Amino acid sequence: MHKGNIIAIGLLIGMSLGLLSTPTWADERMVSTARISEILNKVDDLWRGDSSYVEVTMRVKTEHYSRAMRMQGWSKGKEKTLFRVLEPLREKGTITLKSGRHIYSYLPKTDRTIRLTSGMMMGSWMGSHLTNDDLVKETRMEEDYDATISFEGVRDGRELIEFTLIPKAVAAVVWGKVVLTIMADSYTPLAERYYDEDMQLARTFTFSDLKLLAGRMRPALLRVVPADKPGEYTEFFYEKLELNLAVSDSIFSKASLQRR
């Protein structure tokens, strides 16, 4: 299953992809189920690593403001992720720590760490179009969806595979369905579309700008566009990615936030 590992990618892309590659639907079902599982596992492998380090620039454009932010991040396993703001100076040192299902936020100005309460989980993460909840949800999603291949073949001159993920009836998922499009040859993700219950598009993740990252061609640009505000977006551009490097557990402890 997905590791939430490649920090930003792990968090942001992986969150959306990793969830699919679960062995749970590989077992007694039919060949197609096994194949879906296999492909999704491979998609997940793109971002898989026991640990990771990333440098990423986030650009947020909304009706009211636009901002850019450079961050560095570490991850270990699928449960632990940490982001630290590098630029702008004003927010330098702000840390977001994800540990299991909790998110902690450290503000250097006040030298305080707060744990986000359930009420804050749907709040925007650093002013972007992602919520705090988006960051923690990933690990549960494997249990929440049934996946099928809804399209396979050539579209717009590209060989594609399109998966449709339908949330299970009891799953705590707000979406009506999620549609994931990947390239058939490399299993590189292209887009992920979230629909509401009336099957109206709610938001779109697009992946582009293939670039050599950690020894492989991977999409370096992730763009999140909310459907009801087409002029707005949040972009993540990956400048640097290292996988399977030595990361100490201690940097993910709550106590270490202050010391940094």
Added chain:
Amino acid sequence: MLNSLAWRNIWRRKRRTLITAFSIGFGLMLSVTFTGSGDYTYTHMIDMGASMGMGHVTVEPVGYQLKPTLDKRLSHTESLQQRIVAMDGVADAVVRITGQALFATAHKSVGGGFIAVDPAFETPENNIILRSMVKGTLFSDADSRGIVIGEKLAQKLHVAIGKKIVYTTTDVDGEIVSNIARVSGLFATGIAMVDGNMALLAMASVQKMLNYERDEATLIAVVIKDQRNAASMRERIKMLSGAQNVAVLTWKQAQPDLAGVIAFDKAGNYISQFLVGLLIAAGILNTMLMSVLERKREFGVMMAVGMAPGMLFRLVMVESFWLAIVGLLLGIMMTAPWYYYLYHTGIDLSSSFGTDFSYGGVLIDPVFKARLFKESVMAILFGVFTLALVAGLYPAWRAGRLPPVESLKTL
């Protein structure tokens, strides 16, 4: 002798006596209107507040009021609830879980509060939401994945009946937990705070999500027959076995906002009644003083033939007494039809209220009505009567102090 003398005296000037009696009667009417509308409105507000989830008396975990986290909970709620329901003066007692939650759909997420209920125990009498349903119904059983939300909350979330809502809260261990529910009904109480924030969830589903046992909850809401007995009921519930390690609160403690608003309003009411009383007392004083001063000569003669000054004092007091009695009778005659009208029909003020009828967090009746408690009736009669007597004190004292010879000389 004194009685008949006084009675005849006050009717020597019929017009003046009648005018004074009318002013006493009018005071009675004002007092009945003010106090009656207070008695009615406050009871209405308190009962309404009680049906908003907490009851007149609330049994909850110690410390829950200051820091309402869901790790604090009552256990063995069922047996305690049964014991409370069996008590004299208790109309109903329901077990509920209240908490904060985040409601999310694909479009939006909104923070709010929930009340987890077992539909078997909820009635329109003990739950305002059930009497305010505008669409759909309450879910049918405690295991259901249904949710009933306010119309305004539904608008914010862009959901309709049958659509799903993911709600997120914090469980007993402080872990963040989410669950899914489908909208089974919508309500509109008219209180913006409630319609835009509150949801009813199914008891067993919430218990499972929070890791509660089957008989654990955060409160028992006790609805009592007469809201004025809340404090004594609280003491009696505290004495119950199984209620030792819990907090028992009256609505005043559980809903301090409401209690504050009512106390403030009551104070205003008392002040205006006091001022009206003062005006009436001045009227009586004026009448009696006039009648004493114009009878100087008469009193002088009476004293000259041997009437004791104390007797004169008593005579004027008895006159005040009869004047008060006449005033009260007149007042009762004037007030009865007015009170009957206010009791049954009332004056519809809804046009001057706008759309939100809430005050102190509860809905108030836009119809001006009056319902007097027995004690209030006694208090008003006693109050007006005493006022009349007190106003007669000074003229009576003057009458007793008249120097007999001068009185005869001057006139």
